[in-house]
Amino acid sequence: xxxxxxxxxxxxxxxxxxxxxxxxxxxxxxxxxxxxxxxxxxxxxxxxxxxxxxxxxxxxxxxxxxxxxxxxxxxxxxxxxxxxxxxxxxxxxxxxxxxxxxxxxxxxxxxxxxxxxxxxxxxxxxxxxxxxxxxxxxxxxxxxxxxxxxxxxxxxxxxxxxxxxxxxxxxxxxxxxxxxxxxxxxxxxxxxx
Numbered sequence: 001x002x003x004x005x006x007x008x009x010x011x012x013x014x015x016x017x018x019x020x021x022x023x024x025x026x027x028x029x030x031x032x033x034x035x036x037x038x039x040x041x042x043x044x045x046x047x048x049x050x051x052x053x054x055x056x057x058x059x060x061x062x063x064x065x066x067x068x069x070x071x072x073x074x075x076x077x078x079x080x081x082x083x084x085x086x087x088x089x090x091x092x093x094x095x096x097x098x099x100x101x102x103x104x105x106x107x108x109x110x111x112x113x114x115x116x117x118x119x120x121x122x123x124x125x126x127x128x129x130x131x132x133x134x135x136x137x138x139x140x141x142x143x144x145x146x147x148x149x150x151x152x153x154x155x156x157x158x159x160x161x162x163x164x165x166x167x168x169x170x171x172x173x174x175x176x177x178x179x180x181x182x183x184x185x186x187x188x189x190x191x192x193x
Contacts, residue, residue: 002071003078005036010063010082017087021058023118026125028062038070041132053164059083 009031017024025048032038039047051061060083067079101107133142149167152158 003075006067006071006075006079007082009036010067010079011086013059013063014083014086015090017059023121024059025062026121028059028066029125029128032062032066038066041128042136045129045132049164049168053161053168055161 010028013024013027013031017027029041029044033041033044047062047065048058051058051065054061060080063079063083064076068076071078098107130142130146133145136142137145145167149163152163152166153160
């Protein structure tokens with residue numbers, strides 16, 4: 001049953017992920033975290049951060065990893081095909097049909113009408129991630145990190161993958177250093193023995 005659920009989950013993502021990879025992220029989260037509960041929100045955020053740091057389409061990377069995690073090698077193939085096949089078929093059919101109507105106002109209006117929906121989906125996901133960051137780090141550290149990332153991306157023009165990589169390295173270095181309280185406890189244990 002997992003293979004069928006994998007196919008359905010990522011088929012829905014492939015069919016409804018209008019606007020490219022970023023717009024499909026909330027759809028993947030809704031399927032993987034909320035509906036099927038294959039992973040927690042925290043796990044999804046970690047996977048998303050790593051996927052953003054790697055090259056290639058985000059929806060395909062997420063589908064591949066989650067498919068493999070849930071259903072092994074067959075799950076990987078199943079999820080990736082379910083994500084990409086609808087897009088390929090729709091591109092061929094729609095581009096063939098719309099090429100003759102591309103200059104008509106209703107086609108232009110149709111593509112513009114999708115943008116607000118994508119914006120709301122991304123805003124909702126951003127709000128969820130911001131709440132998780134505040135819960136994990138505290139309000140002020142999360143706000144400072146958010147501001148630093150905004151400055152790095154918007155004003156300094158750093159590539160998002162570079163920002164994610166810097167944050168991953170900083171988290172790894174920060175996690176591998178023993179905290180002062182832990183060092184003090186270790187010294188107290190040695191002194192008492």
